[in-house]
Amino acid sequence: MSEIKTLGIPTPEEIKQAQIDFAPRCTSAGRVNDKETQGTVEYILNFARKHSLFVMAYGTGCGAIEIPATMTSRYDAERFGIRGAATPRQADVLLITGYLATKTLKRVIRVYEQMQDPKYVIAFGSCAINGGMYFDSYNTIKALDRYIPVDVYIAGCMPRPESVINGFVKLQELIKNGNAGNGEAYREDLDWYRKNQQKVIKNWDFPDKYNW
């Protein structure tokens, strides 16, 4: 029973460890050229990227129920150029809807790695941000950005379609400014991500060499 931690005031060591663990790793700013450094071509391309978002909606949790509403007639996300993609190869945005069990996390990572740069991740709902109501569950992960880089968080449990669209608009802004897309960051910090990933995924069987 000692392995299950009870809630309580964290010890200083734990706080220190948490600071290391939660250190900001999404350092897209500065890596991807921002508005000032963008050339004209890149600006135009970003414009296209911004208006054409193929979404790989990874329906991991209850949040998936909001996606149909977002996509269909009532909220019509397609007017922003947002449409579903069937496979990660074609997708630009990975949408993590809801909590992630450790079992699911493995698949999410795999999907994320199979997407092509530039690729964006939207963490959708409280669970994906900090564990939400599953904050003390033994088999869900609490913070998505320890395992894959996240561009936009949409808060709420569940976030309504309006806020989903709001999140996408935010992402579009980031893309326009050249601040979104963390594929390269992920590659560079791979060791750190891998360490975190391996910590929760017990039956680790990914290929040793990560071939982006």
Place this chain on the structure above:
Amino acid sequence: MEIIAIILLILLVGSILSFLINRVNKNFTGVTAFLVALASGVVFFTKVQSGYQFNFQLAGLDLQWGLTDYSYYFAYIIFGLSVLALLYSIKYMEGKARLGYYYASFLMTILGMLGVVVSQDFVSLFIFWEIMTWASFLLVIYNSYYKIKTKGIKYMIFSAIGAYAMLTAIVFIRVHYDTLLISEAIAKGAFNFEQYIYIPIFLLLGFGIKAAVMPFHVWAPSAYSKSPMPFTTIFSGAMSKMGIFGIGLVFTTFYLSNDPENFYWVRTILGWLGGITAVMGTIYALIQTDAKKLLAYSSVAQLGYIVVGLSTGTELGVMAALYLAVIHAVFKGALFMVAGAVEKQVGTTDMTKISGLIRKMPWTFFVALVSIIALAGVPPLGGFVGKWLLYEALITESNNYILVVVVFFSSTAAFMYSYRFLFGLFLGQEEKETEHIKEAPVTMIIPMVILAVIAMIAGSYPGLIFEPAAKAMEAIGFQNVSWQMSSLTNIWGDTTDLFLISMMIFAVFIIAFIFLTLKGLKKTRYVGTKDISTSGELPKEWENLTFQIDFFKPFERAAAPLYSMNMNKIWKNLGKNLEAFFGFFRKLYTGNGQTYALFVVIFLVVLLLFKDVIFS
């Protein structure tokens, strides 16, 4: 001594020689056979001209050997394919048992085929036909230790039916027209459907069985797929063309010398037989899981096209048939060699067991790709020319409009098995079991590549084949056959410019290829086939993700009525019923002496009773 006799003798001696050499040293058998075939081929093409002939007497019959342009055309197929197949055999057969037997039968088959085309009289034709048949029979049963009863015998029985039908016709030609020379028989109108209808029908039956025409095609798939692969190239590529040779000789000469209006039914029946053969061959090809079997059924289908082409009896149609005869020999020869190479390297051609050989055997794949494109009839390779000629002949010059659709359906469905073949062997997941596979030996690759290159060249310059084909057609009764080097024209004057098309395709290919390759060259990665998007799941090593079983199940379901017509079953039932019937008669021999004595007495009484009826 006559040069033809010398060539045949070279082959005969070579056959015996390779058998004997195998007793001494197994390594030289293949080389000997190859050299013999090459030597006879070289002698043939350098020393023998078309128009050559000589007469002699045997068994009190006037016989004649010689070569017309028509038979010369088929000699190209025979020698071209045989030499390549023997070259291919050297490595393919390495380490197999009974090499002497194999090569001796192989050369005997070549002898038989060559004999068939050089025979200008029916008796030598029949003799060589039978030599060809039994020599090939020996090769058909080479592999099938356990299946002799069902596979080899089936081939032999159908061949015998064909041969004896032919013999009947020959005998009657001799009786009615008092000649055994083919040219005289043609001149006297022996193939006329009006006078003695059984003569041409029996001849067509005899040749048709070799050409695997419905409903006598059932021997072909198993015989083709069970033979050693180098031989199957000959079997399907050249020997089946002997049937086409005969059909062309009988039907076309008859058709040209008579008023077509009266014999519309002949052509319709022949055409439909060809069409149904094509369809049935195709739909059975696409449900096969064994690559060899697939190709075998596909051969049946392709022979169906050729028969359809011949059945039109028009210039374009016969040209289509002759062209297809060559191009089919080329691409199907190459494909059987591909299957053989795979079999040699992997040990099986079962498509459910192997996949993803493209990186292991790139040259083989290249040949397979080119040949399959030619087979499917997609421009700009050689197969398209044949398809074009066939369709245009049917549409513009024949009245069989529905037949066009049947043939077209068959060739559309042929896309399916074409794809299935490439996908099954070369594409798909690269499995761990095939990791160690190497490319086939060079002597196996060379003949394949030569055939593939021919298929490619024929797509842009079909005139190279049209030229001898036109001569051949003039030899069987057409006048002034027109052809162009690299464009096709039908009688309505519509043209297709093949050279232009090839150039166009080539240019676009280069541009698109360069664009795709150069764009993001450094950021484009080539990954293995395990790196696929399977809903985030990581494929395990042992997981077989290749889709191979029931590949065309939806089509099967849709075309279920077509599949219910299984000729094989009908023949099998016939065989069973016959045996039961025979069993009944056999019981007349009871083994009981009293019964036999009773028979004698009864027979005597019956004879005495009916003596006035029987004797007068």
Place this chain on the structure above:
Amino acid sequence: MEGILFKILGAFLTAILAFVVGMFYGGLRRKVTARVQNRVGPPVHQNFLDLMKLQSKRTNIAHGFMGHLAPVWIIIAAITVLMFIPILHGDLWFNNLTMKGDLIFLLYMMVFGSLGMALGAGQTGNPNSAMGVSRGLAQLAGFEIPFMLSLIALMLQFKTTSISELMQVQESGSWIIVQNPFAFIAALLASLGMFRYSPFDIVGAPAELASGPRSEFGGKYLGTMMTGGAVFAFIKLVMYVDLFLGGAGNNNLEGIAGTALGLVELLVKTFLLYMIPVFIGLVSPRFRTEQAIQFFWKWPTFFGLLAIGWALYKNGTF
């Protein structure tokens, strides 16, 4: 020399026209779909944005040489067919190599791309791709029958296998849709399968097969395929217009004005034609493969046979 230059320039113009129109039609389809579903929908130029985005992907993945070549086959097929189809009748710019190939050639060339792409899809090793290909080829064997029947009817009725000759026929007489309505019906029904919109879209069913043959292609590969697909959509429409709706450009105006008028005519006709499969697709559920095949072998084939009968009646065979 000048002729060749004009030809090359014309070819480029044709290609650009086909590309632009095809892409816009794709966008229009999405817009129309959205409006029918009571949505605003993406802008008409959405497809251009998608294409740009795909081509601007920084990394790409290919599963091997055939996978790499897959879009090339489509482009080859698209451009080649485009060059052999008369866009505007008798026009200097948009006539390319029209007289150098005939309907049989076009028929075969049109499957070239799909087959090539199928090979690429096969090499990816994704089971979904192979399944999609299997369905696609089976469906091909379905709709090619009525299509071929209708083409044969036209060939028989007008004694030509050349598409330009058929346009010539319509210039002097009435449109073929009037002269042989059954052929048009058969071909139109076949075109539903050709466009692969609902109810015949099981080939690349996104949810079931993860977009089927395309499932492993992204970035520049997918983009190039989209380009080819757009050109192909235009080709099919132009071909139908040429065959049945009298073609375009049959006006007496000279020079640029004639061309412009012809283009407008072409756009109107193709757009109207395009809306037929689009609207049918909007209101239809999805056929399974065998249902699709059986559908094509029933009514469209019946109409195709009727068309042949009609053609024979018209040209006096009986």
Place this chain on the structure above:
Amino acid sequence: MVITPVHYIVAPLIAAFAIPLLTKIHKDAARIVPGIVLFYNVVISFFLMNHIAEHGMISETLAGWEAPWGINLVVTPFTGFLATMVSILGFIIWLYGYRFKRTLKGGEVKFYEILQMMMIAGSIGIIITGDIFNMFVFIEIVGISAFSLTAFYRSRDGAEAGFKYLLIGGFASAFLLLGILIIYTQTGTLNMAQIAERMPEVPQQMKIIALVFFLVALGIEAEMFPLNGWAPDAYSQAPSPTSATFAAVVSVAGVYALIRVVFTMFDVEGVNNYLMVMGFVTMLIAEIAAISQKNLKRMLAYSSIGQVGLILISFGIGSNLAVFGALFLMLNHSVIKSLLFMAGSYFIYNTDDKRITALNGIHKKLPIVSFFFALGSLAIIGFPPFSGFWSKFYILISAANEKYIFLIIGILLVTIIELTYYLRVVGRIYFAKEEEGEPASHRPSINALVAMSSLALFIIVIGVYPDLIMPHIQNAADALLDKTNYIQQILSVKN
């Protein structure tokens, strides 16, 4: 003339009596003496053939009695051809069987060799005699030898087969005698030439009744359906050289007798059709029976019956070409079927099993014999370029000349049946999964190999170049059909 036809008969008879005595001197004499006698027969044959080629046919009267009253022996090109054939085959069969029986006790070898010799000599006698009653006597000689040889092994089955043969053979003798009786009462002569001369005066009814008795009696000898019940058992139970003799010699003699009686003695209409129909029925039923046989020698026996059926058909067609074809086929059948029996008996000898299933993969043990068997199979089916093809071809042409299209189709369909069962056996020999790989216990001895190779050589050489033999057959056919010449020659010969 030093050598006369009577040597054919005298030499074996003397030898038959001498052998028991000579055996006392040397125990191998029983084996060697028949060889010498049979070889002497071959020498006689060649001598006589040479003679008739120069001087025309020979008619030798025995004991100074002239033709109509005495017994005469006739060597025409026809009978000479058959006699040559039979004597050569007889010699080859002796050569083959020379060491075959070494395992038996000395006494049995003696009987075997004597009977075998007498059977061959009797067959030659049937062929060359010109007297109908004399023919009856020779038929009895052959018959008694054959009955005894059938039961030679003294096994239960052998005895049964021998008894069956004896029973049916008894019928044959009785009917033959009846026929001869009727003819003698009507014509008052036994010489066949004279009978033929006087035949037009015989009342039609009598003629036909006599013919019927002849047909039934000789039909039994010629293995015609449904009178051939004895044949399969006898063939399969007799020692193998004897089986070969049955096929190659005895059936030839039987067919000869039938043909001689029908063609020369009688002038009845409809008999040709009878031969054709019964020949076809015989062939059809025999081949049908053969396809379901499990015993190799029985299968070969039925196949022999089938071939005889085809010979009868061909004689039934009756034209010169047809008779030519029939004679050619007779020759081929004798040669090929001897080869098949010879090869087949080595299989049985080695496997101790008469069943076809025992032959699986036997070619590894007996490669040369297997090759001969395969060659024989292909030849008897009628594949070119083996000799069987030419005879079949000429028979078909002759049938076609008479427009018997259904007959042709029938013959060819039956050939397909034949092909099926022969190829099944060949397939088993070469391609079935072999049994335990022990080496063959009985490899063919050198004399057997010589015998078989000479037959195989004949098959191939005649197949490639039939002109070697065709003139002789043509002469024989002409001689058979030239009835008036035959009568005149015999009746005019004075000693």
